[in-house]
Amino acid sequence: MANWIRFSRADGAVGFGTLSEDGRRVTPFDRSPFESAEPAGHEFDVEDITLLAPCQPGKIVALWNNFYALSKKLDKAPPTHPLFLIKPARSVIGTHEAIRRPISYSGKIAYEGELGIVIGRRCSSVSVEEAEAAIFGYTCVNDVTAGELLQEDPNFPQWCRAKGFDTFGCLGPTIATATGFDWRAARVITTLDGVERQNYPLDDMIFTPAEQVSLISHDMTLEPGDVIACGTSLGIGSIKDGAEVSVSIEGIGTLVNRLL
Template identity: 70%
Template sequence: MTAWIRFRLADGHTRFGILDAESVTEYAGDMFGDAISTGRVHGVDELTLLSPCLPTKVVALWNNFYALSEKLGKAPPAHPLFLIKPPTSVIGQREPIRRPPAYGGKIAYEGELAIVIGKRCSNVSVEAASDHIFGYTCINDVTAAELLNEDVNFAQWCRSKGFDTFSCIGPAIQREFDWRAARVVTTLDGVERQNYPLADMIFSPAEQVSLISQDMTLEPGDVIACGTSIGVGSIKDGATVDVAIDGIGVLSNTLALES
């Protein structure tokens, strides 16, 4: 199984490579194109993990699991329902989630599977979509929940989810991953809050890529957050959220204590 990561070395330089147990083989070039091994190997304890990709956008789905759709009393959508999160919202493994300075309300976690695009795609078929998927990772789609319906005239999905640090992505991009057999397990300070099967998705990853590519061009490194299921909750300042998916790893981020 091939797990790609981005990392920062002690000298401050940023690199990418393949994670193998307790070491990382460094590569140069383009992770999504001509990646060439430099021959350098680093110990995991010598580096700091970063977000495994730098998306131009994060496309985040809503109402993409049958269990949550039923709980909400919503019909399954005919087309993926989504919002766009900016690249400035992205952080990586163990980076702190930061509360917006002017917001003192509820902040919520959503543990999800994320698709990482590997090839530029526009108007691709479902059959061709898999060729455009580089791999999969974990995402915590963070929300300033009380801003969502602050204005009764307009639901503020992008504002409530687009703050800096509100897209936690990582720890690695797994190339070989059977999403149909995996579950998302989200814990809050070690207590399980979500445990749901990815097989319950309304739109499969290939369907998501195909249908969203009909709405916008997806670039290499872009991320699609596949949506979440039952168990979303709030994060207190200082609390840690872990999003675990077997075959990918555990993404861990803490909501920083207010200064």
């Protein structure tokens, strides 16, 4: 398993690289891991760079109701196909970037810690086996939500609006490559100002990552760098202005974002 990062350097240059096992050193690569990237240039300290979102998805496909525990709590039947909305490219931020409260919204803003699937190759209408091979790796997601907008109009649940604001798609800090990352053994742990709020096992997922990729690829072409946010489980809640949310998955790292 490797951990891929995207970063900016002091001179503003943006690059891709892999982290050493202790997380302290960066091996730079000549292009994104979705192309045929080769190591290029000297290793350097992770202290010398700023981490960015590890990829630049053209879209985030974000699932609702994809965990048995949450489905049971909500008293909603498990779906027969992934239920999703789309978060636009501009919603994406990386670790330690600020979640910005929309100037037009003074209501509650919720965190949702999730696993993110990072697509490695273009896929359309692929089988579960082909989907498995199309998964480049996994990242942490905070699927931020302006909760009070969801049901603001009684005739139309506003999923894309409530979850689509700029900075509401937190991704990072790394992409753990699929080879060697055992999502079935992993948990999503979300803290709010250091207090644990979510701690749920990924093997409670209704649609596995490969099933999600296969089924969604029948709905739309998925592109390298696109992210599927696998949905959240129990324990979501509101973020007070100024509070810090962290989403951790062992093997990927900890994604940290403050609401400003």
